[in-house]
Amino acid sequence: MxxxxxxxxxxxxxxxxxxxxxxxxxxxxxxxxxxxxxxxxxxxxxxxxxxxxxxxxxxxxxxxxxxxxxxxxxxxxxxxxxxxxxxxxxxxxxxxxxxxxxxxxxxxxxxxxxxxxxFYRREKGGFLKKIKFNILKRVHKALLISVPLSK
Structure with missing residues (x-):
């Protein structure tokens, strides 16, 4: 490959x-x-x-x-x-x-x-994972992801 x-x-x-x-x-x-x-x-x-x-x-x-x-x-x-x-x-x-x-x-x-x-494998997440993905989204502008902080 x-x-x-x-x-x-x-x-x-x-x-x-x-x-x-x-x-x-x-x-x-x-x-x-x-x-x-x-x-x-x-x-x-x-x-x-x-x-x-x-x-x-x-x-x-x-x-x-x-x-x-x-x-x-x-x-x-x-x-x-x-x-x-x-x-x-x-x-x-x-x-x-x-x-x-x-x-x-x-x-x-x-x-x-x-x-x-x-972006992730099936795993337990929670609020900290959402924060992590929001930070990644802000650092890497080409990353197309929407992660709501709500439930």
Missing amino acids: GSVNFITHADVLQLIAKRTAEDCIIFLSGPTSRKTPLSLLRMKDVIAVNGSVQYLLNNNVKPFLYLLTDVRFLHRRREDFYNFSRNSQFTIVNLDVYEQASVDDQKYIEENCLIIRS
Whole structure:
């Protein structure tokens, strides 16, 4: 693996410019997600995570953005990943997924997806973590993150 080109501020501006609605829906794969009216999903930009895209594509809803965060999904459902990526307007892949992908998958990701670096791993946080990320945001102006200090 060579040097990785991470998502840039220019990439984010392109995503913003290509949006079609003021609002977006983050669509996950829990049981309540299927209660979201299809008419609403068709009117808004939809960000779909991991395997949730299948339901959208089965119902003729093209995701605005497909986000792959789970390397197990890539390993177990590789062809689905390729299908979901090709049928979404944009695909973003977490660096952890990219690093654990095969050489062929890494090449596809480099050529067809945006790669995002993880800001944190799943861990307990709290108020001090929020302060830490707010300081990081202020020190590193290119870091695109919003961390509310409230609950």
